[in-house]
Amino acid sequence: MMRGMGRVGDGNTPQEWFYSLPPITRSLLVAVLATTAACSFGIVSPFQLHLDWTRVWRGFEIWRLASNFVFFGTFSFPFLINLYLLVQYASRYEVSPFNTGAGGSSADFAWMLTIGCSLLAIASYFFGLPFMGQPMSFMIMYVWTRKNPDEMTSIFFFKFQAFYLPWAMLAFNLLIGNDIYLPLMGIAAGHVYYFLHYTAPAELGRDIIKTPTFMIELLGGTPTTPGSFRPRTAPTAPRAAAGGAAARPYAGHNWGSGNVLGAD
Template structure:
């Protein structure tokens, strides 16, 4: 993402080489557009910084929270969300989907942390599940199209429903299963339950590295 941004700012590439165009992808085999359309957030400005901050913040909180120790599942969520957005992108007039991807991450995090209180620029205080809708309203106030936000919310809701809601319903089950190849690549091998290492000495006798659960 950083490399793409630097190349664009140096004018070595242009947004016209990155945007989502089904005709160029499927007829002219410019396959890279399936990925690069997620890497462009516009020129440096408020909207760009806003997206970068939210993308970094909620990607990190998901990785360190509900996906802790589940890197393969985290990557699978990226692939599943990206695939759905690309399919939806065939039917709506959107050329860059990076902001929708950010909203998807925000939506999944907000639904998995429903009791966290949010403070939006010191103006609004609300529970986490309202955050994607507040962001959509803020985008509307800035004069932006809310189609991108709605797409991110829709894809985030589909993932959350299939992963967190439907499996817990009567007669439900897990429809989303992380492919074993992703687990082999990204997940660390499980520890041997019969292995009993010697106690690790901690400098100064303190329990270094212990933390609290996010939102706790």
């Protein structure tokens, strides 16, 4: 199994570890375990959880919009891998997400999930995919790697920068004989979110993603200006240099701290 799972959510006992997880990650963990246990013991059927758009629209079974993301299948090795990815990288990202208006709090993480899962739900509609839990896990992992591209991580005994983790996990899925189209969908959704938050604002001159006020009030956080776009400032007036020579006027734009693409 991949190492480093204890880095976030450390605790001396399982109970301490559980309660040390950030709130949304903890809720996702409970939901995944509950749906898996319920289906494994025959309490509910997976057919009651999958995303069926006909039943959503005509039968008003709106729970399917959420339940399809938190069912990872019955207890198995793929289930453990997907649960690991979810808990590990959701907890890491939730404690320090991209600031989209809530000061880098759980509210920003919740808004990222809302946007990303909406994109995946649209993909589910067009491709007829019933469960999107694995893509959601890969989406969260991908966004975390774009937030922390230089952090060292590992798979088994192989250590590398976090930026390469999504592609290493794709290779791992191929090695164990799994399809990769669902993970690729998750990576694509994560990249769309990253593009809208980090890349597009620099081109458009304004922030696109902003965490709603109601979500900040519900989950906590400090309302702030999203951290992707910094407004341009007018060129400063030239000042006289020593010896009477005029200083060269500043002719550029104020784009912020000048982060390298892929870092924040």
